[in-house]
Amino acid sequence: MLIKCPKCQAVYKIGDDVIKDGGLKMHCQQCDATFRAYKKDALPEDFDEEQNKKNVAKLFENATSENNTLFEDERMPAPSKIRIMPVIRYKQSINYVLILLLLFLCVAILYLARFDVVRYAPNLESIYQKFGIESVYLGQGLQFSNLSISQEDKDSVSKLKITGIINNFSKYFVDVPPVKVVLYNKNGNKILDTTHYLPIKRVMAYGRFSFEIVITNPNPEQKNVHITFANNL
Template sequence: MIITCPACDTRYTLADSAVGPQGRKVRCAQCGHMWWQSPQDEAAFPPDAVTEFHPVPPPSKAPAAKKSAPGKPPADPGARRRALVGWGSFVAVLLAIGAAGYFGRATVVRLWPPAALFYETVGLPVEPPGTGLQLQNVRSEQKAEDGKTALLVEGQILNVSEAARTVPALRVTALGADRQPLRNWTVEPVPPQILPGEIATFRDVQTDAAGVLEVMITFDGGR
C-alpha cells in the first residue's frame, strides 16, 4: 500500500501487514508529522492511480532431454560442489547486507531519510545523532595568521547518558551577514567513544575566514 503524509505530501510504500487491520500511528521521515494511518484511508491509493494487469503466458514446454549417447563420459563430479559453494557465497552476501542494514541503520537514515519510517515500522527506531551527548564550553575566535583571518572553533562533548556512546562527527557551519551560510565542514572529536560522565574534545582552525560573523555546531552522525 502507498501512504501519503498529509503535511508535506511525501509518499511511502509499505506492506499492508505493516499497518495492520486496525491501523497504526506513523511519522513522516521528511517533515516529522505524525498521523493515524488506517488501511481504509483513501490516501493509501491516489485517485489518479491506474493499475493494469497483464496476462502472463504459460511457460513453454522444455524440450525433452536427450538420452546420453553410450560411452559419453559422466558429468563432472566437482560441478555440484562448485554450485553449492556459489550458493553459499550468495547467502553469505545477503546476510552481510542484512547485517549492514541493521547495525548501520543510522548511516542509512542519514543518507536516505525516508528509511527512518521503515525502521520505525519494523520496531527498529533510529536514535538521532548525538543522543545522550551534550556540547559544552564551546567557543569560536577569529585571529590573524599570515595576513589572513583564521577561525578557531573548540569545545567539549559530555556523555550525559548511562551507557557508552560513540561520538559522531560535528558539522560546523559558518554564517555571514543576515545569518547566511558561507560554508560548512566536519570536525572529528577525540576520543571517538566515551563512557558515562566522560568528555571528548574537539578543536579546529580554518584559514581565510573573512566575513564569518557566527558559527553553528551540530552533530553530523557521519561515522
C-alpha cells in the first residue's frame, strides 16, 4: 500500500500486512516527521499526480480535523509540534535575556549617573530615596568665603558672631552639611567644639548663600576659631 507523509507528502510503498489495526508509527526519511499510519490512510494503488493533489488536500484536512487519529501515540505529540516548539522557546529565551540585559543596563546607568539624573530631573530624587540611595552630594564642592568674626557684649551677654558665604563650586545640587565650629585659646587648646545646622539645607549648582552662626557667651579665653563642614554626621 502507499502511505503519504502528512507533512511533506513523500509517498512510501510498504507491504499490505505491515500496518496492523492499531496503526504503525512511521518516521519520514525526507522531512524527519514522525506520524502514525493507518490502513484507512493508504492511498489508492492507482493513484497518479492529479489524484495525488486531491488526496494531499484530503489528507491535510484529516490532519487538522482528526489530529488525534493521525498522531495518536500518547508518548509522541504531533511531530510538527516537536519540531517547532523548541525553536520558538529558543527565540523567546533570547528575547528574555535581551530584555533582562537592557533592564540591567538601564538600572546600572540610572544608578551610576544618579547625581546627574537628579541634577536634570530633581523630581526623581524621591524615587532614589525610596530605594535608600543618595542622589545628591553632601558637602562636596562647598567652600567658605568672606568669613568674618565679631564679638559684641550687650546687657552682660557676650555674643560671638561668625558670618560668611558658602559657595557651591560643583555643577550638582549639594546638601549642606552641619558646620563645625571649634574655638581655641591662645595656647592652642580646644575650649569649645560645637556643631551648627544651617537653615539652608541645599544649594544649587554654582550657587551661594550667606550664613551666620552665633555663639552665646563664649569662653573669654577664645583666641582662634576653626570652622569646617561636618560631612561625617
